[in-house]
Amino acid sequence: MSELIFAIELAYWQQTLIKVLVAAVLIPTTALILGIVFLFKMMSWMQSRMGPQEAGPRGLLQLAADGLKFLQKEDIIPDRADRFVFKAAPVVVLASTFLTYVILPAGPDLIIENLPTGIFFAMAVSSLSVVGVLMAGWSSSNKYALMGGLRAGGQLIAYELPLILAVMGVVIQAGSLSMQDIVWAQADGSMFGFGGLGLPFVITQIVAFFIFMVAIQAELTQPPFDMPVAESEVVGGFHVEYTGFRFLFFFLGEFATAFAFAAIAATLFLGGWWVPGIDPNSALANIVGPIALFVKIMVVAFLIFWFRFTYPRFREDQLQRFAWKYLIPLALANITITGILVVVL
């Protein structure tokens, strides 16, 4: 499918070049969009503040200005830090984000690589970021960073399992691991025999959607699961010793990952790039698709950040209890019921 982009024949190296450029531009842009729209503007409005006003129209360039500021900062590496690991950690975190973008479909032909095991790949590479976090925590030679890194490691065990189990429900219903096939399955589906609207899996997999949203909150280390970076406890956790460009990497990684996970949620549960009424085989779907996906991502991201600004923080052991006692049994029950119904119906 991806050999054809708008029916233009391209050589393999040309395709690769375009894909790399798109990814390199896309990832910082998405992080900026989420940062400005939600972290700066929506958060301010929810907290009865004005938010940034001065930089650019309505303060929209504030985050770009902050990014430039980070580039000017001195690059400090602590004396006793493990220098190689310390430098490598932000790259590992950002690499996991980049790899997640590989399988995100934005249209019938707009996908960097349509892997047959797409969602499995996404789950696998996204947990790679925890390795980077552990590296950062350990190599900083800072007690707070170490605690934050280890908390992140412990958190991984708690949320990764419900996350994958929640995805399993969708995979069973779609009958495929490929992201494109999951979108097609939702486009082809029918609600009570009426096929015009398709069948977004959020309707049948509402439990899985709930579990997925809770789990990505923990994956992104956002409140109520932000123990690894809790400011009032471990003072920023694993990135406490990072300055300037390296800190910017962590920041970009956090928000680009938020965007990627919102995109995965939109694809799995809200139908991805597909819009009712537009023929998914037409060239128009390649133009409308990205816009539809963006709108759906923003809806999901709004939910993510809404939780972030509302809830206080769990304790690490409470998260473990919550995950093992409630989320995982719920996800297993969801898989069982979905499996039975798919076989019976």
Next chain:
Amino acid sequence: MTVTDSQKMAYVAAQAADARVNLQFETEDGMTLNMGPQHPATHGTLRIVAQLDGEQVVRCEPIPGYMHRGYEKLCEVRTYPQVTTLINRIDWLGSFANEVPFILAAEKLMDVEAPPRAQVIRTILFELSRLGNISLFLGDLGIQLGGITIGFYAFRDREFVLNQIEAATGGRFHPNFDRIGGLKDDLPKGWIAETHRAMDRMRRLCDEFEELVLGNEIFQARTRGIGVIPADIATSYGMSGANLRATGVDWDLRRDACPPGLSYDLADWKVWTHPDGDSYARTWVRLQEVRESTHIVDQLLDSIPAGPIMAKVPRIIKVPEGEAWVATENPLGEMGYYVVSKGDLVPFRVKIRSASFNNISVVPWVTRGVFVPDVITIMASLYFILGDIDR
């Protein structure tokens, strides 16, 4: 410039004291975590040394003194009217409340009494500083537990109270308004109606806090049963204020031992207690206290008598020889001044009893075996102001 021997000795002594604290906590298995003096959870420069086993606290000790400003000694070289400027800075969130017990002690020694109008206005301002102080606690607790939104709501609505204090006294943070024998000025025009409106805002903040934080399941999981202090422990550590009332002890100086010069008997109000003694109880009691304070202010605003605001006091104040102890129920707890006068322009000795020092002295007892996040919860719910610990 040569370093004198005494300077050398002082430096060695300071280093030794520091090293002792560190050594005490260094063990073979486990880790010593220095929270502070610069740490977001200590809102000030309090140092908390915790010996950890994983995330569990084996031993934890708060080390105050990084912001000691020597106010008790400084009071001995300030004339009586000048002292209020200093002691404003003790509990910097409820500044006016710091002045009142000292002024009352001086009035007691001089045997003057403020006119009724001054007494009522003094009580209103006292309660306004309580609102300004405790409303920030409500926001700060949210920030410490990760829910930062309520923090901004608290700052927003606290502004209305601060505006009223500023309108009446000219100072938002440090009014320096109380005088021996009355008050500096009368109230400005339209102040009473504006203050009624500010009280409405505070009540709305309380409702918002109840909905957003107190009723939240995560908040309850984080605070219920965390940092339980029984009543006998609380009294033996000399705790006071809302921390004491949260353990079930029904003791409020405003009702039980109100010194002359404050008119709490004019209002109809209630002292709230909670039997649990945990972090949740401390939060709940403070929330009810804010509500009760708004009712006290509302009632007192409608019953301000006419008359002068200053009693007949000589221009140059010389306090007759004697000793006086006056304590009031300040936002953070019991605050008292023991003033010794030798009949001079300046006090001979002033001993300040501030609430936070006693309130945080229970921390080593209550933090044994809890997790690191619970230390934050406990410190936040005990609610100390660093200036009130160190003076």
